[in-house]
Amino acid sequence: MQTAQRVSRIKPSPSTAAAQRVRELKATGARILDLTVGEPDFDTPDHVKLAAIDAIVRGETKYTPVNGTPQLREAIAAKLRQRHGLEIPLESITVGGGAKQVIYLALAATVDTGTEVIVPAPYWVSYPDMVLANDGTPVVVECAAENGFKLTPGQLRSAITPATRWLILNTPSNPAGVAYTAAELRALADVLLDHPQVAVLTDEIYDEIFYGPEPMPTLLAVEPRLADRVLLTNGVSKTYAMTGWRIGYGAGPADLVAAIDKLQSQSSSCPSSVSQAAAVAALTGDQTFVRESVAAYRGRRDRVVKLVNDTPGLRCQAPHGGFYVFVDCRDLLGATTPAGAVLATDEDFLAYLLETQQVAAIHGTAYGTPGYFRISFATSADVLEEACDRIRRACEALAPGERR
Numbered sequence: 001m002q003t004a005q006r007v008s009r010i011k012p013s014p015s016t017a018a019a020q021r022v023r024e025l026k027a028t029g030a031r032i033l034d035l036t037v038g039e040p041d042f043d044t045p046d047h048v049k050l051a052a053i054d055a056i057v058r059g060e061t062k063y064t065p066v067n068g069t070p071q072l073r074e075a076i077a078a079k080l081r082q083r084h085g086l087e088i089p090l091e092s093i094t095v096g097g098g099a100k101q102v103i104y105l106a107l108a109a110t111v112d113t114g115t116e117v118i119v120p121a122p123y124w125v126s127y128p129d130m131v132l133a134n135d136g137t138p139v140v141v142e143c144a145a146e147n148g149f150k151l152t153p154g155q156l157r158s159a160i161t162p163a164t165r166w167l168i169l170n171t172p173s174n175p176a177g178v179a180y181t182a183a184e185l186r187a188l189a190d191v192l193l194d195h196p197q198v199a200v201l202t203d204e205i206y207d208e209i210f211y212g213p214e215p216m217p218t219l220l221a222v223e224p225r226l227a228d229r230v231l232l233t234n235g236v237s238k239t240y241a242m243t244g245w246r247i248g249y250g251a252g253p254a255d256l257v258a259a260i261d262k263l264q265s266q267s268s269s270c271p272s273s274v275s276q277a278a279a280v281a282a283l284t285g286d287q288t289f290v291r292e293s294v295a296a297y298r299g300r301r302d303r304v305v306k307l308v309n310d311t312p313g314l315r316c317q318a319p320h321g322g323f324y325v326f327v328d329c330r331d332l333l334g335a336t337t338p339a340g341a342v343l344a345t346d347e348d349f350l351a352y353l354l355e356t357q358q359v360a361a362i363h364g365t366a367y368g369t370p371g372y373f374r375i376s377f378a379t380s381a382d383v384l385e386e387a388c389d390r391i392r393r394a395c396e397a398l399a400p401g402e403r404r
């Protein structure tokens, strides 16, 4: 079958590909310590599952409004009110099949050939490909480790051109775990106020998995004058361990949300009715699960950060949010393995870890930042300890090469 050009412009998600590779290796009987996963290792809380079962029994098994049930949009509005003091009307909220779909539709609704979208790197793997799939041009801005992997106002100002339509801001971020402070958002907002054609997509999918200081700020609350051009996206996947339920949402200007809804009406019709009922229970029910899971993530984060920084050749900063640690392995590039191979790139290093130690993680090149790799700590403490131990052994076995 001859496919459209937009398909050949994009590649499958590297994290999905890595997860598939791990599944294949496991199927051969290999015991792989998997640090690639981008989803909580916890089960969905019981009260959420029961709400879905109740919805099925009540017969809530039909199409819902395109933009989601009023109950779910009300629950989302309440969350944004309580957490950020935002007053978002229900027609400015849309629910989709995961935050990923909402982001995709937002770009599909606004990007034309030649439209530029600023994507700070390290970036979530899907942003550039989503822009390409919609005929746009991703403008990747490399954010330095020395600046905590954050986009600076100066970088933003120089990246903006008359063709810029969007800035994508992921906070806390995947893979670097970076969260922007209110002051940093304020400084970016000052640049944006000078460029009315630039909208901002703030992807806040990890907002509740946040290690403080509380509360995590959001651009819309920091600068209300941007209200007509900020789309805040979020969902229930990460916070409530609901990745398979596929519920995400967007809150933004009513005209943009209407355009997203138009596309949704002609593609999926609406998100799953049963999953929407579950998401209402997640957002409005008991939040003990969130507190407990975040406490567990925090403990694992502290442990992994220590183990990584105790490993020769590796360095990392403690993430502010999310469940990933982004590790600098640049000092190991050029080193020689016991088998005599030279590790020229982060990809070589990750292949070496997988082959010799059966540890799987994702190379930084996938996130637009070569010389790094991502460890997910959304896995058991035992797996993390053993994996970090093996990574240390792999690093110690290297013969130093010509260091950078």
Ligand code: PMP
Binding pocket: 038, 097, 098, 099, 100, 101, 124, 170, 173, 174, 203, 205, 234, 235, 236, 237, 243, 246, 247, 248
């Ligand atoms: N944004 C980021 C930064 C993510 O890491 C993910 C999940 N990997 C998503 C959005 C999408 O989440 P979902 O579609 O499950 O809501």
